[in-house]
Amino acid sequence: MRRRDREITDIKEIEKILENAFVCHLGLVDGDRPYVVPMNYAYHGGAIYIHCASKGRKLDILAKNNKVCFEMEFTPGTIVENGDQPCEWGTKFRSVIGNGRAVILETNEEKTAGLNIIVGRFSDGKFAFPEHEVLATTVIRIDIEDMTGKSANE
16 A cells, blocks of 8 residues: 555454445456446455345356455545645545455355345344245355555545
C-alpha cells in the first residue's frame, strides 16, 4: 500500500468493514480480461459467502480459475474539503481489498449453511430453504488468503 498512513492493520477493524459494507465487488480473470461483478455477501469465520444461479459467466470463469479478488467499502458519501482547490478534497471511506480462492459448496447441507450465513446478515432466524431452491442455487465460499484495509478522511 502506497499510503501507509491510511492503512488499517487491526484485523478487528478490517472485519468490521466486512461486516458492515453492503456489496462485495468480486474480481475474476476471464482469459486475459478482468471481470468484476457486484455481489451480496456475508463474512463469517474468516471466509466470504456468496450465492448465484447454477449457470452463468461467473461460474464458467471459476471452473477455469478459482483465484479471486474482492473489494468492499463503507462510505458515508461525505466529501471532505481540505482546502480551496478540488485537488485538496477527498472522500471519507473505509475499504478492504483481498485475494482468495473460491470453493463451490457441493452438498445441500453445506449450501443451506452458507445460505443461512448470507441471510443471517439481515435476519436472526435460521431457515429451511425449499430443496428445489437449494438445488437451483450455487453457494460459493471464498477462502481469504490475504487482505488489507484502508481509510481516508476520518
